[in-house]
Amino acid sequence: MPIVTGATTSAELRAHNRARLLRAVHDGGAGRTRSQLTKDLDLSRGAASVLVGGLVADGLLHEEPTAEHSRGRPTQIPGPHPRGPIALAVDLREDGWDLAACELGGRTTLLAARPHDGTPEGAFGPLGHALGTHLQRYGSRAVGIGLAVPGPVREGRLVDVSHLGWRAVDAPALLMEGGLPLHVGNDTACAALAEARRGRLAGVHVGLHLHVDFDLGGVLVVGGRPLDGASGVGAEFGHMPLTGGTTPCACGATGCWGMDVGSNALLRRLGLAAGGGKGRDQARAILAKSAQGDPAAREAVLSGARALGRGIAALVNAHDPEIVTLSGLGVELHGQGRQVLEEAFLGGLMTIRGDRPPELAASELAWGGALLGAMESVFDAFLTPAGLSTWHAPS
Known part of the structure; x- marks a missing residue:
């Protein structure tokens, strides 16, 4: 494995390279083969095999053979594990919200879409209830919540939406999301992040x-x-x-x-x-x-x-x-x-x-950027050595 600045022990180096590999799978839309990832990350074949094997065992990755037929052993594509991590992403607009579950690699599944009455309680109350329902559904697979909002965000939690008269609305307090990491961001910044990861930027x-x-x-x-x-x-x-x-x-x-x-x-x-x-x-x-x-x-x-x-x-x-x-x-x-x-x-x-x-x-990405950017904010925090250290594979 390559020497990585900041890693001083073999355990730290392994943790860093696990995060690098998962990050590459995610950024590549879970579409790159193991051999491509090995080359892109400058890993030896043996090191890549050990890393992938460990991530599969930990319920973070699952490998599928490519559809292409060639002589010899089929090439494998690492992708999201069926019981792997889930980011819950929310696009909160001035008149409604969408809630989605997002897998490693970026595939999203819309869970709920609701209008709201324009008040903080009318927006965050039903959203918090929906989040609670799906947090129970996903259990320990849920690794964080990303929330895109249509206005400035101060201190990572206080939301201002001038057209609705919202001033310093405490999003975490109203959501009562159950202790998971909550990442609140401006919808434009979220859309821009998605564009930089999966679009023209x-x-x-x-x-x-x-x-x-x-x-x-x-x-x-x-x-x-x-x-x-x-x-x-x-x-x-x-x-x-x-x-x-x-x-x-x-x-x-x-x-x-x-x-x-x-x-x-x-x-x-x-x-x-x-x-x-x-x-x-x-x-x-x-x-x-x-x-x-x-x-x-x-x-x-x-x-x-x-x-x-x-x-x-x-x-x-x-x-x-x-x-x-x-x-x-x-x-x-x-x-x-x-x-x-x-x-x-x-x-x-x-x-x-x-x-x-x-x-x-x-x-x-049209209208989907804010939701995807909210997802990226969750995986940005999770796909680090510190974030991965909190992962416990569901039984």
Whole structure:
């Protein structure tokens, strides 16, 4: 096995390489063969065999032969054990939540999807009950809970959602999740993390990710990690005055970019009530009418795309990313208003940026990024020597 900085004993080296191997299986979507993993991790065949054998015995991995037929012994693909670790992931939005179980490798199974009434108790109470039910179901297989929320998160637990009037809502206290590690993160930061692991930002050194829902969030991703700021409340590019607006925002600032981009902006442009986590179906109807050629709906969508492009230009001038990715409603704004979006983007770039502008790319994860990012936050903590030391294979 290779010498690893920080490992001073054979036991520490073994623990580190177990974590490395599991991390590689997870990041590769449980699709790489044992021989590929052995090469990628610079392990000897014997060391890899011992590591995989131990992980199988501990209920962390299970091997399946590849579908390809070749002479000799079939090549094995390490993947999730049938009784292996489960991350519970939650995407909490302003009007509902999704709960999923996620295996090593990233495969997810939706367990529940519910609307809520916009109050902390109405959102977290039923969610906590659902979590308790599934924690009983999975028992010791559950290794953590990842929770993506539509607003800033302070101290890893205090949630602010300005459109719902939430201020310093203590998520762990309301969930009463039963002692498992709980990882609470901003939904945009979670979507960006997923994009860096399983999307267009994989392998990108400096990227910019924007997630559009009722309004807009954005975060810079450096070396595969969203930058969360000195106090942990980054991913708030939507609250920058990038488009020259003067409308007061529920966050307390004036002229926020997010006031011009997202579902709420579509509703306001057509004279409909917006805010309070309501109107998602109406916004989708506007998008559908726009796609069918309705003039008013079309102009609302193009206005949103234009505002999105202008703001992106400002951020690109400031941060010089290699690529800009869009998730959530950003995918639909990019699809329906691509020409207008790109014209506004290119028109706002400095000359030196315009010579080689970064690509604007719709995320293939679409609306699923926040949930996948919540999963990744759990496995990031578990797939370490310290995290794995807490694992006890179910009997």
